[in-house]
Amino acid sequence: MLHKILIADPAQEWLSHILSEAGNELEIRTCTTGVTFLETFYTFLPHLVIVDLMLPEMHGIEILKRIKGDSKYQHTGVMLTSFHSMIQNYNSAMELQADYMIDKPCTPHKLLGIISAFFSHTLPPIPIHKIQREQILHLHPHKAPLPEKASYIRFWGTRGSNPVSGPEYVRFGGNTPSLEIRTEQDLLLIDAGSGIRDLGQSISWDNHQEISILFSHTHLDHLSGFPFFYPLHQAEHKISIWAPVGFEKTTEETFADLFAYAYFPVAFQDIQPRLFFHDLRDSRTYHFGSIQICTHYAYHPGSTLCFIIHIQGKKIAYVTDNEFLFGNQTLQFSKIDGSLLDPYRSFISFISGCDIVIHEAQYTQEEYASKIGWGHSSLTNVALLMKYANIKHWIVTHHDPKHTDTFLLEKEKLHIEALETIEHDCLVEFAYDGMILSLRQ
Ligand SMILES: [Zn+2]
Ligand SMILES: [Zn+2]
Numbered sequence: 398m399l400h401k402i403l404i405a406d407p408a409q410e411w412l413s414h415i416l417s418e419a420g421n422e423l424e425i426r427t428c429t430t431g432v433t434f435l436e437t438f439y440t441f442l443p444h445l446v447i448v449d450l451m452l453p454e455m456h457g458i459e460i461l462k463r464i465k466g467d468s469k470y471q472h473t474g475v476m477l478t479s480f481h482s483m484i485q486n487y488n489s490a491m492e493l494q495a496d497y498m499i500d501k502p503c504t505p506h507k508l509l510g511i512i513s514a515f516f517s518h519t520l521p522p523i524p525i526h527k528i529q530r531e532q533i534l535h536l537h538p539h540k541a542p543l544p545e546k547a548s549y550i551r552f553w554g555t556r557g558s559n560p561v562s563g564p565e566y567v568r569f570g571g572n573t574p575s576l577e578i579r580t581e582q583d584l585l586l587i588d589a590g591s592g593i594r595d596l597g598q599s600i601s602w603d604n605h606q607e608i609s610i611l612f613s614h615t616h617l618d619h620l621s622g623f624p625f626f627y628p629l630h631q632a633e634h635k636i637s638i639w640a641p642v643g644f645e646k647t648t649e650e651t652f653a654d655l656f657a658y659a660y661f662p663v664a665f666q667d668i669q670p671r672l673f674f675h676d677l678r679d680s681r682t683y684h685f686g687s688i689q690i691c692t693h694y695a696y697h698p699g700s701t702l703c704f705i706i707h708i709q710g711k712k713i714a715y716v717t718d719n720e721f722l723f724g725n726q727t728l729q730f731s732k733i734d735g736s737l738l739d740p741y742r743s744f745i746s747f748i749s750g751c752d753i754v755i756h757e758a759q760y761t762q763e764e765y766a767s768k769i770g771w772g773h774s775s776l777t778n779v780a781l782l783m784k785y786a787n788i789k790h791w792i793v794t795h796h797d798p799k800h801t802d803t804f805l806l807e808k809e810k811l812h813i814e815a816l817e818t819i820e821h822d823c824l825v826e827f828a829y830d831g832m833i834l835s836l837r838q
Contacts, residue, residue: 398422399422399423399424400422400423400424400444400445400512400516401424401426401441401442401443401444401445402423402424402425402426402443402444402445402446402447402512403425403426403427403428403434403437403438403441403443403445403446403447404425404426404427404428404446404447404448405427405428405429405430405431405433405434405446405447405448405449405452405457405460406427406429406447406448406449406452406478407429407430407449407451407452407453408449409429411501411505412427412429414505415427415505415508415509417505418505418506418509419509420509423509423512426441426443429453430452430453430454430455431452431453431454431455431456431459431460432454432455434446434448434452434455434460435455438464443473444473444474444516445473445474445475445476445496445512445515445516446460446464446473446474446475446476447476447477447478447499447508447512448460448461448475448476448477448478449477449478449479449501450477450478450479450486451479457477457478457479457490458477458486458489458490458493460475461475461477461490461493461494461495462493465493465494465495471494474496474515475494475495475496476495476496476497476498476499476511476515477490477495477497477498477499478498478499478500478501478503479498479499479500479501480500480501480502488658488664489658496515496520497511497515497520499511547579547581547835547836548579548580548581548708548709548835548836548837549577549579549833549834549835549836550576550577550578550579550706550708550713550833550834550836551576551577551579551596551831551832551833551834552575552576552592552794552828552829552830552831552832552833552834553572553575553576553577553592553593553595553596553830553831554570554572554573554574554575554588554590554591554592554593554622554830555569555570555572555574555592555794555795555796555828555829555830555832556569556570556571556572556573556574556590556618556795556796556798556830557573557574557618557717557718557757557759557773557794557795557796557797557798558573558618558759558797558798559573559618559798560572560573560590560591560618560621560798561798565801565802565803566801566802567802568802568805568806568829569796569802569805569827569828569829569830570829570830570831571591571798571830572590572591572592572594572595572622572830573588573590573591573592573618573619573621573622574587574588574590574592574613574618574619574717574794574795575587575588575589575590575591575592575593575596575622576588576715577596577600578688578706578708580686580687580688580708580709580836582686582687583685583686583687583688584605584608585609585611585685585686585688585690586608586609586610586611587610587611587612587613587704587715588610588611588612588613588619588620588717589610589612589619589620589621589622589623589626590618590619590620590621590622591621591622591625592622592830593610593622593623593625593626594622594625594626594627595830596626597625597626597627597628597629598627602627602628602631602634605628605634606633606634606635607634607635607636607637608628608634608635608636608637609636609637609639609685610623610636610637610638610639611639611640611677611690611704612638612639612640612641612648612677613641613695613701613702613703613704613715613717613718614640614641614695614697614699614700614701614702614718615640615643615648615651615699616699616718619717619718620655623652623655624655624656624660624661624663629668629671630663630668632671634671635671635672635673636671636672636673637672637673637674637675638652638672638673638674638675639675639676639677639683640674640675640676640677641676641677641678641679641700641701641702642676642677642678642700643699643700644699644700647674648674648676649672649674652665652672652674653665653669656668677692677702678692679692679693679694679702680692680693687708688706688707688708689706689707689708690704690705690706690707691704691705691707691747692704693705693743693744693747694744695716695718695719696719696720696721696723696740696741696744696772697718697719697720697772697773698772701718701719701772703715703716703717703718703719704716705747705748705751708836709836709837711752711753711836712750712751712752713751713752713753713754713755713834714747714748714751714753714754714755714756715755716748716754716755716756716757717755717757717794717795718757718772718773718795719756719757719772719773719774720770720771720772720773720774721741721744721774721778721779721781721782722737722738722741722774722778722781722782723740723769723770724769724770725737725775725778725781726762726765726766726775726777728762728777728780728781728815728818728819730781730784730819733781738785741782741785745782745785745786746786748782748786748788749786749787749788751786751788752789752790753788753790753791753792753834754783754786754788754790754791754792755791755792755793755794755828756774756779756782756791756792756793756794757773757774757779757793757794757795758774758775758776758778758779758780758793758812759773759774759795759796759797760773760774760775760776760797761775761776761808761811762775762776762777762811762815764797765777765778773795776793776808776811776812776815777815779791779793780812780815780816780818780819780821780823781819783816783821783823784816784819784821784823788823789822789823789824790823790824790826791812791823791824791825791826792825792826792827792828792834793809793812793825793826793827793828794828796827805827809825809827812825813825
């Protein structure tokens with residue numbers, strides 16, 4: 398029987414060598430682009446196609462999907478060839494029923510051997526891929542001279558919504574939220590925004606084989622750094638993920654989506670055995686060694702929590718995404734009536750008594766007018782919150798990505814003015830990437 402083969406490969410020289418060695422029992426056609434492949438395929442109707450993964454105009458996986466997904470052609474053999482075989486391409490090809498993966502360079506002789514085995518149904522099992530996951534990742538940690546034994550809270554990302562960089566963001570930094578909470582024995586992380594990448598590479602993990610990360614919610618600015626978290630790719634680490642129960646998917650499903658091949662080169666199933674998922678719920682207390690965490694809903698789209706951290710005898714609130722006093726645009730304390738305040742009474746009592754409240758104030762009063770309902774607060778409304786809860790130390794974080802260093806320095810003055818207007822004595826500090834809050838009993 399004459400076997401018809403269509404080989405699609407941009408390398409002309411390789412194709413001509415194959416043609417010159419092929420015997421009479423093979424009828425081989427060649428093409429060098431995706432468009433000519435399709436034209437030839439539907440008229441030539443080959444028994445086997447051999448397609449370069451990076452075929453000009455049309456990716457090899459797309460061709461594979463098209464052929465195997467069409468009941469008329471699904472019995473056509475499909476082999477993919479590549480100079481740059483990567484494990485994720487290999488896995489995708491296998492999922493889509495590829496018949497074989499051929500690593501290039503491959504001699505015409507070897508290729509003809511594989512073709513012959515295919516038609517005589519003696520093709521060996523698809524070779525185990527040579528590339529190991531560890532070779533794909535080139536993460537090299539370095540140890541920063543951080544005080545291992547001290548107790549502190551360190552901000553690794555203080556930007557909200559979206560990471561930023563550039564000369565106008567040097568002072569406050571541009572990473573999205575990630576917080577390190579440390580006592581002499583214990584370590585707890587909150588959120589995995591882009592800042593967790595630096596965190597993962599900068600501190601020693603020797604004494605922390607098991608790591609817990611709390612998530613206020615799973616919006617991208619709190620999640621996008623997670624795939625780049627160094628210990629995630631080290632076999633000796635186990636990572637517990639604590640997140641609020643979501644509306645659409647379980648936390649595990651949300652994280653699995655984050656590791657789809659379309660977004661990241663490491664497969665979720667490769668790290669899944671070392672990940673442990675736990676639900677966080679409102680109005681609960683959780684213990685992580687000597688660190689105690691209490692939760693409360695935040696006023697933000699989706700299922701979002703804020704935290705109180707009990708550590709070294711101190712009580713510190715961490716509220717990154719919270720729209721307090723929805724729609725209120727006045728700073729007059731007396732004009733805030735009960736009905737506006739009612740939805741927040743439980744939240745106000747939650748943070749009352751805190752030594753420090755870390756709370757966003759993403760917008761100025763003017764900006765808030767056009768951002769009502771976006772899930773973030775105006776600085777004036779958070780100033781009112783500080784007075785209602787009688788807080789004496791407010792650290793502002795989750796800065797708007799549009800706010801440059803110069804703007805934030807001006808905004809700092811607006812915070813002070815707002816607190817003076819409502820006659821509330823409260824220290825205001827602006828968090829920045831790398832800020833350390835030292836905790837002594
Ligand atoms: Zn956020
Ligand atoms: Zn959010």
